[in-house]
Amino acid sequence: MTGKLTPPAARTRLGLEMTAAVAPNSLQLQCCEQCTTVQYPPREVCRCCLSGDLTWRAVEPAGTVMASSALHHCLDPWFEQRAPWLMGSVKLDCGPLVLAHLAAEVTAAGSPVWVFSLKDASGQAVLIAISQSLALDQAQIRAQQLILSDLQEMT
Numbered sequence: 715m716t717g718k719l720t721p722p723a724a725r726t727r728l729g730l731e732m733t734a735a736v737a738p739n740s741l742q743l744q745c746c747e748q749c750t751t752v753q754y755p756p757r758e759v760c761r762c763c764l765s766g767d768l769t770w771r772a773v774e775p776a777g778t779v780m781a782s783s784a785l786h787h788c789l790d791p792w793f794e795q796r797a798p799w800l801m802g803s804v805k806l807d808c809g810p811l812v813l814a815h816l817a818a819e820v821t822a823a824g825s826p827v828w829v830f831s832l833k834d835a836s837g838q839a840v841l842i843a844i845s846q847s848l849a850l851d852q853a854q855i856r857a858q859q860l861i862l863s864d865l866q867e868m869t
């Protein structure tokens with residue numbers, strides 16, 4: 715029983731833009747309209763050419779887990795009740811290194827994953843990595859199931 719706890723919802727203005735860009739079954743990240751560089755974390759100007767012409771759009775969701783960590787203790791009550799919580803860094807094939815929640819089956823470095831941007835139980839954007847042992851459409855369903863299970867725990 716988790717009561718009315720929610721994951722941390724505080725976001726920067728750019729974090730709120732990331733939430734607004736969430737679209738079903740995709741990974742939405744900022745892309746530079748001048749040089750096409752995919753950006754992460756969200757930023758004001760392109761990390762490559764410094765253009766301010768950045769647009770949120772669906773990017774290739776494939777990547778590889780670089781490192782993972784299981785959080786066994788957290789000061790935030792929502793995460794504390796769900797420990798151990800799996801997090802990892804994922805090198806996306808489209809360029810950036812992102813931080814994502816990991817599905818239980820993708821903790822090993824080198825694991826190929828699909829990464830999706832979804833809204834968590836606080837209504838804010840998070841990234842979730844799912845094993846590429848699932849086809850892309852099945853991985854999309856698994857990511858939605860993980861998010862929905864957190865939402866159901868809140869009722």
Ligand SMILES: [Zn+2]
Binds near residue numbers: 762763
């Ligand atoms: Zn650029």
